[in-house]
Amino acid sequence: MPETTQNPVLIVGSLAYDDLEMPSGIFNNVVGGAATYSSISASLFCPVRLVGVVGNDFPEAVLSDLRRRGVDTAGVEHAEGKTFRWHGRYSADLSSRTTLDTQLNVFADFRPKIPDTFQNSPFVLLGNIHPALQLEVLAQIEKPKLVVADTMNFWIAGEPKLLGEVLNKIDLLVINDEEARELSGIHNLVKAAADIRKRGPKHLIIKRGEYGALFFDAAGVFFAPGYPLEDVMDPTGAGDSFAGGLVGYIACAQNLAHPTMRRAIYFGSALGSFCVEGIGPRRLLDITRAEVQKRMTAFMELVETGGLVDFP
Amino acid sequence: MPETTQNPVLIVGSLAYDDLEMPSGIFNNVVGGAATYSSISASLFCPVRLVGVVGNDFPEAVLSDLRRRGVDTAGVEHAEGKTFRWHGRYSADLSSRTTLDTQLNVFADFRPKIPDTFQNSPFVLLGNIHPALQLEVLAQIEKPKLVVADTMNFWIAGEPKLLGEVLNKIDLLVINDEEARELSGIHNLVKAAADIRKRGPKHLIIKRGEYGALFFDAAGVFFAPGYPLEDVMDPTGAGDSFAGGLVGYIACAQNLAHPTMRRAIYFGSALGSFCVEGIGPRRLLDITRAEVQKRMTAFMELVETGGLVDFP
Numbered sequence: 001m002p003e004t005t006q007n008p009v010l011i012v013g014s015l016a017y018d019d020l021e022m023p024s025g026i027f028n029n030v031v032g033g034a035a036t037y038s039s040i041s042a043s044l045f046c047p048v049r050l051v052g053v054v055g056n057d058f059p060e061a062v063l064s065d066l067r068r069r070g071v072d073t074a075g076v077e078h079a080e081g082k083t084f085r086w087h088g089r090y091s092a093d094l095s096s097r098t099t100l101d102t103q104l105n106v107f108a109d110f111r112p113k114i115p116d117t118f119q120n121s122p123f124v125l126l127g128n129i130h131p132a133l134q135l136e137v138l139a140q141i142e143k144p145k146l147v148v149a150d151t152m153n154f155w156i157a158g159e160p161k162l163l164g165e166v167l168n169k170i171d172l173l174v175i176n177d178e179e180a181r182e183l184s185g186i187h188n189l190v191k192a193a194a195d196i197r198k199r200g201p202k203h204l205i206i207k208r209g210e211y212g213a214l215f216f217d218a219a220g221v222f223f224a225p226g227y228p229l230e231d232v233m234d235p236t237g238a239g240d241s242f243a244g245g246l247v248g249y250i251a252c253a254q255n256l257a258h259p260t261m262r263r264a265i266y267f268g269s270a271l272g273s274f275c276v277e278g279i280g281p282r283r284l285l286d287i288t289r290a291e292v293q294k295r296m297t298a299f300m301e302l303v304e305t306g307g308l309v310d311f312p
Numbered sequence: 313m314p315e316t317t318q319n320p321v322l323i324v325g326s327l328a329y330d331d332l333e334m335p336s337g338i339f340n341n342v343v344g345g346a347a348t349y350s351s352i353s354a355s356l357f358c359p360v361r362l363v364g365v366v367g368n369d370f371p372e373a374v375l376s377d378l379r380r381r382g383v384d385t386a387g388v389e390h391a392e393g394k395t396f397r398w399h400g401r402y403s404a405d406l407s408s409r410t411t412l413d414t415q416l417n418v419f420a421d422f423r424p425k426i427p428d429t430f431q432n433s434p435f436v437l438l439g440n441i442h443p444a445l446q447l448e449v450l451a452q453i454e455k456p457k458l459v460v461a462d463t464m465n466f467w468i469a470g471e472p473k474l475l476g477e478v479l480n481k482i483d484l485l486v487i488n489d490e491e492a493r494e495l496s497g498i499h500n501l502v503k504a505a506a507d508i509r510k511r512g513p514k515h516l517i518i519k520r521g522e523y524g525a526l527f528f529d530a531a532g533v534f535f536a537p538g539y540p541l542e543d544v545m546d547p548t549g550a551g552d553s554f555a556g557g558l559v560g561y562i563a564c565a566q567n568l569a570h571p572t573m574r575r576a577i578y579f580g581s582a583l584g585s586f587c588v589e590g591i592g593p594r595r596l597l598d599i600t601r602a603e604v605q606k607r608m609t610a611f612m613e614l615v616e617t618g619g620l621v622d623f624p
Contacts, residue, residue, distance in 0.1 A: 211523040224615075225524065
């Protein structure tokens with residue numbers, strides 16, 4: 001389906017089942033996981049190589065659907081036992097969520113094995129997994145053009161040394177504002193970004209949920225808002241969809257220049273905006289490139305300034 | 313000082329003393345008030361006509377400084393007693409504040425009297441005062457081209473009928489996201505905006521604090537972010553500085569077309585960003601038009617998209 005330049009993206013992370021308690025109802029056994037959302041998004045732009053682990057209970061139909069989208073699932077290990085499962089409850093306004101239960105299951109012993117055919121992947125997205133595993137992935141691949149990584153407060157607090165090694169080996173870190181503050185120990189995001197960029201990643205995206213995302217590199221600062229939606233159904237996977245769209249766009253554009261990054265962030269935001277319009281990845285699985293293009297046009301209308309900065 | 317087209321803005325609202333407990337220290341007797349901040353901002357664009365009330369304790373030097381900036385203070389009533397006083401404490405990260413004490417003082421009996429020479433003002437900014445007083449102001453003026461109003465949760469909950477009358481008579485409402493939700497009873501801001509616009513104001517700005525502002529009119533939706541600052545000193549008055557810069561720009565541009573509004577919102581945001589860089593209105597009182605222009609340029613660099621929406 002995607003009309004791509006043949007630049008594959010390697011995505012490593014979780015495949016999961018989610019049990020979601022939403023204001024709109026309870027949804028059990030929803031296929032989820034960061035790598036699932038990221039792969040679906042990235043597949044609109046480029047071929048995807050997926051590495052993760054599932055248990056006996058994971059539906060083969062989901063994997064074959066991913067393959068139809070251009071996702072190579074040769075790196076998805078089938079382990080004995082149950083798939084990683086997350087049970088969460090969202091607040092009435094969807095602005096916060098509580099984890100009710102996490103069952104690591106087969107994910108507990110996950111050691112990513114990068115298939116031989118994946119080792120030359122020019123673009124890599126390291127999902128939010130233990131920094132030791134992120135390092136294992138990097139040790140198995142050959143000179144990628146760009147490595148993007150996600151992380152979370154749990155690793156920032158618990159594995160600062162290993163995470164520091166990861167930061168030293170990646171090009172772009174994608175985290176949210178609270179994570180940026182915890183990682184740097186600095187509340188102000190502009191100062192926090194400068195601190196984090198000194199630790200390794202030359203490019204940094206700080207996500208601000210529905211508000212949008214800040215991007216920092218040597219050329220300056222960029223801000224892109226979230227798309228204001230009328231109907232938000234389920235925020236699960238929005239950040240992962242963002243990251244998948246972002247890295248997919250970059251793989252397709254084949255460069256990391258500052259203007260490319262600005263557009264990549266908007267494409268990522270567009271994918272994130274579709275994700276939240278349905279329960280789990282439902283909406284994301286439906287969208288076409290034409291719909292993405294249409295939302296990008298709406299996005300540009302939303303932020304168009306006219307460019308005049310003079311006093312009238 | 314301002315090079316203006318001679319389109320004056322009438323600003324009605326509070327002049328105050330603030331006692332501010334900030335993470336950076338305690339600052340007492342800081343001159344404040346919504347109309348003060350708005351007037352200083354608007355005066356960079358156009359002549360301002362200020363209507364409010366002060367007590368015996370308010371420094372004449374502040375009023376004469378305002379006059380030097382092109383603010384006509386003929387509408388500032390000097391009443392027997394003390395000036396309105398607000399005492400607040402900010403959280404360590406400046407993201408929230410607690411009111412420790414409010415002394416209405418001379419503001420308790422304030423009934424705005426619009427001087428004869430002010431009654432033909434083409435542009436009007438109604439600060440956040442009792443909706444009954446906002447209506448009294450409107451009854452005293454002749455066919456303005458644009459009326460902008462602010463309000464707050466206190467009036468939304470306590471004076472819905474009078475506030476409804478105000479909404480029917482104004483062109484642009486400027487409120488924050490929580491106020492928009494309370495006013496409409498709708499959490500989703502896109503839907504809340506549609507509801508509020510049906511009640512009167514054809515133009516609506518929903519402020520989202522440091523994140524930015526959404527604008528809604530018949531032509532569509534617009535979003536402008538807050539400027540990401542390295543040093544935020546004091547958020548007091550930021551929203552009022554935003555409103556003053558906004559209405560000042562509009563008065564200067566002399567039209568309410570959608571593209572004008574987009575630029576007006578950026579100019580308002582620029583003024584708001586200067587405001588928070590100093591305690592009270594200190595920084596705002598220092599800035600020049602050249603500095604505003606420079607920040608506008610930085611703002612445009614922050615949000616520049618390149619405009620391409622095609623898949624690469």
